[in-house]
Amino acid sequence: MPLWTVYHAPGAYTADDKQAFAEAVVSLYPILPAFYVGTVFREVPAESFFIGGKPVDGFVRIAVDHIARQFSSDRMRQRWLDMVNEALGPYLEGRGFDWELHIDETPSELWLIQGMRPPRPDTAGEKLWLAEGRPVPLPVE
Amino acid sequence: MPLWTVYHAPGAYTADDKQAFAEAVVSLYPILPAFYVGTVFREVPAESFFIGGKPVDGFVRIAVDHIARQFSSDRMRQRWLDMVNEALGPYLEGRGFDWELHIDETPSELWLIQGMRPPRPDTAGEKLWLAEGRPVPLPVE
Amino acid sequence: MPLWTVYHAPGAYTADDKQAFAEAVVSLYPILPAFYVGTVFREVPAESFFIGGKPVDGFVRIAVDHIARQFSSDRMRQRWLDMVNEALGPYLEGRGFDWELHIDETPSELWLIQGMRPPRPDTAGEKLWLAEGRPVPLPVE
Numbered sequence: 502m503p504l505w506t507v508y509h510a511p512g513a514y515t516a517d518d519k520q521a522f523a524e525a526v527v528s529l530y531p532i533l534p535a536f537y538v539g540t541v542f543r544e545v546p547a548e549s550f551f552i553g554g555k556p557v558d559g560f561v562r563i564a565v566d567h568i569a570r571q572f573s574s575d576r577m578r579q580r581w582l583d584m585v586n587e588a589l590g591p592y593l594e595g596r597g598f599d600w601e602l603h604i605d606e607t608p609s610e611l612w613l614i615q616g617m618r619p620p621r622p623d624t625a626g627e628k629l630w631l632a633e634g635r636p637v638p639l640p641v642e
Numbered sequence: 643m644p645l646w647t648v649y650h651a652p653g654a655y656t657a658d659d660k661q662a663f664a665e666a667v668v669s670l671y672p673i674l675p676a677f678y679v680g681t682v683f684r685e686v687p688a689e690s691f692f693i694g695g696k697p698v699d700g701f702v703r704i705a706v707d708h709i710a711r712q713f714s715s716d717r718m719r720q721r722w723l724d725m726v727n728e729a730l731g732p733y734l735e736g737r738g739f740d741w742e743l744h745i746d747e748t749p750s751e752l753w754l755i756q757g758m759r760p761p762r763p764d765t766a767g768e769k770l771w772l773a774e775g776r777p778v779p780l781p782v783e
Numbered sequence: 784m785p786l787w788t789v790y791h792a793p794g795a796y797t798a799d800d801k802q803a804f805a806e807a808v809v810s811l812y813p814i815l816p817a818f819y820v821g822t823v824f825r826e827v828p829a830e831s832f833f834i835g836g837k838p839v840d841g842f843v844r845i846a847v848d849h850i851a852r853q854f855s856s857d858r859m860r861q862r863w864l865d866m867v868n869e870a871l872g873p874y875l876e877g878r879g880f881d882w883e884l885h886i887d888e889t890p891s892e893l894w895l896i897q898g899m900r901p902p903r904p905d906t907a908g909e910k911l912w913l914a915e916g917r918p919v920p921l922p923v924e
Contacts, residue, residue, distance in 0.1 A: 504705060504744070508823055516689040523692035535694035539703050539742065541649055542690035548798040549824035551805035553817035553916075562821050564786060564848065566705065567893075568744050578892055579900075586898045594898065601821065603786070603850050604893035610719055611708075611745035616727045616735065618720075634694075645846060645885070657830040664833035676835035680844050680883065682790055683831035707846065709885050751860055752849075752886035757868045757876065759861075775835075 503530060503569075505540040508550065508562040509598075514542065518592065525588040529581070533569060534631045537619075552599075561593055563602040570622060571606045644671060644710075646681040649691065649703040650739075655683065659733065666729040670722070674710060675772045678760075693740075702734055704743040711763060712747045785812060785851075787822040790832065790844040791880075796824065800874065807870040811863070815851060816913045819901075834881075843875055845884040852904060853888045 505526050514522065523540040530538055547558040572578045585602070593600045612619060615636045620626025626639040646667050655663065664681040671679055688699040713719040726743070734741040753760060756777045761767025767780040787808050796804065805822040812820055829840040854860040867884070875882045894901060897918045902908025908921040 504703065519690060519692070520695075520697065524695040526692075527695040538692075538694055540692040540695075541686055541703070543686075544690075545823055545825075549801060549826075551801070551808075551820075551822040553820055554802075554806040554809040554822075556802065562786065562823065566744065566746065572893070575892060582893075582895060582900065585895065590898065599897060600895075601897070602895045603848065603889055605746065605848065605887065605889040606893070607744055607746040610716060611706075611713070611723075611747070613723060613726065613741075613743045615741060616731065618723065645844065660831060660833070661836075661838065665836040667833075668836040679833075679835055681833040681836075682827055682844070684827075685831075707885065707887065746887065748885055748887040751857060752854075752864075752888070754864060754867065754882075754884045756881060756883070757872065759864065 503538055504566045505538075506564045507540065507542045508545050508564075509542065510550070510558045510560070511544040511546055513544075513559075513561070513596070513598065514592070522589070522592045525592070528588055529584055534627075534634065536635060537569060537614075552601075557599070559598050561598045561600040563600065565602065565604040567604055567606045568609055568612050569619065570609075644679055645707045646679075647705045648681065648683045649686050649705075650683065651691070651699045651701070652685040652687055654685075654700075654702070654737075654739065655733070663730070663733045666733070669729055670725055675768075675775065677776060678710060678755075693742075698740070700739050702739045702741040704741065706743065706745040708745055708747045709750055709753050710760065711750075785820055786848045787820075788846045789822065789824045790827050790846075791824065792832070792840045792842070793826040793828055795826075795841075795843070795878070795880070796874070804871070804874045807874070810870055811866055816909075816916065818917060819851060819896075834883075839881070841880050843880045843882040845882065847884065847886040849886055849888045850891055850894050851901065852891075 519542050526540050527535050527538045547556040550557050550560065552560050572581065617636055617639070619636070620630060620639055629639070630636055660683050667681050668676050668679045688697040691698050691701065693701055713722065758777055758780070760777070761771060761780055770780065771777060801824050808822050809817050809820045829838040832839050832842065834842050854863065899918055899921070901918070902912060902921055911921070912918055
């Protein structure tokens with residue numbers, strides 16, 4: 502469900518860094534099947550990457566789409582953003598990078614995994630996908 | 643209007659595959675001018691592409707923005723998603739790839755083609771663009 | 784806040800062109816701190832870039848996310864789109880490129896800069912960030 506796109510300078514992260522970063526992203530969604538969580542790293546050279554109209558080589562810009570869940574209150578939003586800071590800080594300001602992240606919420610009805618519409622939140626179907634760790638055909642409701 | 647971004651492993655698709663895939667995407671929007679339909683393929687190596695925190699090399703992740711039209715009922719949504727499966731399945735599970743797709747709906751009022759705001763749905767202006775196959779100046783309404 | 788992603792043919796823009804383009808993007812947001820404005824240029828070869836199912840090498844496709852502000856009327860939307868045409872036309876049709884741009888509006892509550900939730904529109908906090916030209920800790924309200 503969540504798709505994280507991470508724009509960063511070439512060489513900012515090693516393969517191991519990206520692996521650890523992606524695992525930290527998964528840790529932010531403990532109630533979802535892990536396979537819902539996608540992370541794509543994209544290198545952008547300074548001549549193609551601008552903040553405030555100035556080329557940057559130490560900036561990480563993260564764009565996220567949330568599909569499966571929407572936050573129902575500002576308290577939950579704030580708590581989750583605190584988790585983001587804690588889980589990802591080591592890969593962001595912890596490396597001396599400046600950074601920005603924003604999240605969009607997109608309609609869960611317009612979503613396919615392996616050709617199937619994922620089960621609704623907190624249903625038996627979602628529990629099955631969580632337990633199986635992969636998308637499996639759902640019994641007709 | 644629709645912009646399809648397709649993340650895939652390097653070498654997953656040949657130039658001919660991408661051409662056929664992009665034509666299949668156009669076929670999903672028979673009522674729209676074909677030139678509304680954009681598709682961008684992006685190669686992502688396994689060390690930068692994670693699903694569930696694990697690097698993947700046989701996964702296709704598709705992110706779509708819909709601009710010109712929004713679905714008005716779940717029945718239409720389901721019917722269209724069935725069309726997606728039929729049209730694109732050969733390039734996805736038909737190739738042995740795992741895949742996920744999600745769609746966002748964005749405001750049609752914030753959209754420019756060639757500097758012009760595209761005509762509203764089902765207007766004479768849209769019929770003109772459909773017939774011309776390119777964006778042409780519209781008569782002032 | 785705004786994140787501009789610009790897909791273009793390889794070699795369509797020099798480093799200086801991209802610099803000037805990115806500065807023109809910043810000029811569209813005079814009331815915001817300049818460091819809110821991110822622009823990422825992405826080269827896409829014709830074999831991976833399709834409009835209407837046909838490969839293109841002279842097309843510029845721009846996708847924008849607006850976070851900090853939403854338009855409150857169609858008149859403001861139109862006026863701002865006119866500014867876009869004026870500021871960016873020289874880099875688009877002025878270069879002989881065909882182009883399309885669309886903008887999504889995403890929730891300002893799901894946004895972090897340097898680990899902080901940016902100040903609300905037109906607050907003392909936002910004025911402080913605008914004056915400082917960088918994100919600084921905000922007094923607790």
